[in-house]
Amino acid sequence: MTPMKEDYLKIIFELGGVQKKISNKQIALGLGVAAGSVTEMIAKLVAEKLVIHEPYAGISLTKQGLRFATQLVRKHRLWESFLVQKLNYGLQDVHPEAELLEHETSQRLANALDTFLEHPKYCPHGGVIPDSDGKYNDISHLSLADVKDDEKVTVERFIDNHELLVYLSGTGLHINDKIKGLHHDPFEGPIQVIRMIDQAKIDISYKAAHNIFVHY
Amino acid sequence: MTPMKEDYLKIIFELGGVQKKISNKQIALGLGVAAGSVTEMIAKLVAEKLVIHEPYAGISLTKQGLRFATQLVRKHRLWESFLVQKLNYGLQDVHPEAELLEHETSQRLANALDTFLEHPKYCPHGGVIPDSDGKYNDISHLSLADVKDDEKVTVERFIDNHELLVYLSGTGLHINDKIKGLHHDPFEGPIQVIRMIDQAKIDISYKAAHNIFVHY
DNA sequence: ATTAAGAGTTCGGACTGCCTAAAATTTATT
């Protein structure tokens, strides 16, 4: 196992490769590598029985591949939690550090961190932290953009993207805020929401709304 | 900069390459790589002006190389301190984790860790932690093996070697213990010392005594 | 059905960092 192989498994997981078949292009885009490099690496992962590849159709994780992927996600999100809770990092800044530390984290270290942090359930972006057996609860796929006017929902998680998080820190919208969808402007205009607790009106851009997931 | 280049600079530093010339063999032994690999890597570090190499004579750090080396040592020892103080690792177990984490640690992360740990001066083995400018205090090079009978000294640091640390945890000798050298057995036999605080008699093997440094 | 566009695969080539073995050089021993 190498850092890059781990990152390939993780991106396949994050793109939904547990059930769905993921395309070469999605992976290439996600990792910022050339399509040819993806095909090559996938061939190696197939040889190690970590993914299944149906040529020209797509790639998905095996049970074994899923285990590696969830463990890496666990490490990533534990580090993110540590950086925010203990080292006072901002939400926007934790991802790049965690992206590196995750690969140098033994099982023992992950468990020790988990204990130190008192077994956090979610990373700072609201992502679920798998347990040491790789178990994790399912997450919402309902984006804020799909919430109907006047429906009340709770903010569950943000996609972990630097620009998005910087944008959101400007809006003042946070994980676990209970909000009511107020109004969808037409032509991909912003979505206005109101935060229940303080009745604050917040505008969320159309694009950002697609990267914020909520539940009832 | 790559992890291996960093490790090369660090081992040269630890072997005394700030003043002295360090031999190819010392580096090869220290890193567990072949002599040919050392020559090759040194050529690259020379090209980057991080070391000076006089063929067949030895290798030493430039000012620039020293900066990288001290920063890496800083990161290594901060991680060791974190693992012991916060995650309840044993002295013996921190080195391999720190050996990896050090390479994935940004300046910002190192400083945040330093603050979180309240600016520790020493790693768990008694090594000095350089500050963020790379400044560090000099260390003792007086080994316990060289202490004369009946002289009183304080244990300052241990060489960070797994077997040694496991051995020492068995003897009960700790950093900062004030001890009196009692008796050198002949023929590389153990050195008996007495701990002042509790008058405990402790036997230290000849070899271990060479890896324990003390000061008056 | 044919064609064109898009996506995926194959191939040749690059670069890093490691190895072993052979050659060169220095140091130690006789």
Add this chain to the structure above:
DNA sequence: AATAAATTTTAGGCAGTCCGAACTCTTAAT
């Protein structure tokens, strides 16, 4: 001083990961 031993350098290979370009396959448009 001559020889042997140890050390260092050089040379040739290999594994991992990347790229770009050419080729193949699938899908969408005509």
